[in-house]
Amino acid sequence: MSAQLLQDKIALVTGGGSGIGRATCQILEREGATVVVCDIKESTARETVNLFRDPSKHLALMTDVSKADSVDATISAIVAKYKSPPTLLVNSAGVRGIGFLKSLKEEAFMNCIDVNLKGTYLICKAVANAMEKHGLKSGSFVTIASIAGVFGVEYNSSYSGSKGGVIAFTKAISKELIHDGIRVNTIIPGPIQTGMVTGDPEAIRQSLKEHSAIGRIGTPEEIGEVAAFLLSERSSYMVGSSVEVTGGYVC
Template identity: 35%
Template sequence: MAHLEGRSAVITGGAQGIGFAIAEAFVKEGARVVLGDLDPEATQAAASRLGGPDVAIAVRCDVTSSSEVDALLHRTLAAFGSLDVMVNNAGITRDAGLRTMTESQFDDVINVHLKGTWHGTRLAAAVMRERGAGVIVNVSSLSGKVGMAGQTNYSAAKAGIVGLTKAAAKELAHHGVRVNAIQPGLIRSKMTESMPQRAWDQKMSEIPMRRPGEPAEVAAVALFLASDLSSYMTGAVLEVTGGRFM
């Protein structure tokens, strides 16, 4: 039997990149997925690529809005009858040094990553605890472990997600709800491949495996955490980094 057969999963930021790779992995393992993202057209196209409304639906969602996240979850319940897995993946970057970063740039990143993950965690938990089962997977980053120059906003948000994950895991364990996090490192994407060559080379020199990760490799870890393969794990933070900054 497929690892997620008969289960329903919500993935924020699911229209592209790591989020879409997670959705692909889940669908292959029998799940029905709901993609929440800001771009309705891109999200609908992603859902169609996954197989259409029988297995994947698209919902416009701004994760900084509690009401929109709540609507996303209720759409899932209406469409598929259950909420078994919540993946809080939506994110943005607004990189700048301390001297030049604006308050707006700081707030935007904190609101999407940290507040958005808080909305997703607490609202999904409210549904899951009623039935005594569920899994929440939060996407942090290696930046939340070591801190990255030019990313005080992003590093703070991603570190905050780790703390949020551990605190929520302690609160929800006795309700049958598991909460874990993933910290990806340098993952190949349009954004990372557009960085200056010098920056790319510097990051590559820090990776013992001497290659970037692929979105599918992060998705495989999300699948592990979402499934019964990790049934005795909660409050864990798994690094997907090729050994960078061990």
């Protein structure tokens, strides 16, 4: 990719303090974007920013994507610093919930919905409205779903349900926001080397490899590179697409 791929663009990445979010932030910075790194922990967001060549150009913020007031405060902080809202967005904040349906607590189920699905809704809505307010007519949003949202994974009904919702939500809003010049697409990762997977028992990680045609678990950078492509004009004819980046994973 050219170093000018996202030059002079402001990009907001949620969940940017670790995993796919952090890798995506580093790739977007490499491609010339000014990156706003948002995370539930400001300290981890700051750690990501400190990895950049010129940290002072970028911004680290504590953002709870499940809370509208936190999301609104994030947009206000971005506008205060850059005099403009972001036009590029990657929704990478996410949590996983594990549990058998008959014993799954409502609180655990709703935590997945609130962060993974509601959080995507709140951020997309806030950025789209801020762009409209500032008269910005061109942008690109990327949501991060999961192959679990396609196949459904046993003992992961809350996670599978929330990520399936992200896929459908993305397709729906892509038809609306394209009229505002905003393209919206989703990435569907397979198993990726993040905290969600590395914390699993070795037997589970081995099973994930065996279910992947490529024979390994993916890296966060392999998702981040696709995100950068979808944010750029190189994907200009992609609207409402669901891009599987799974290594040929099948359940």
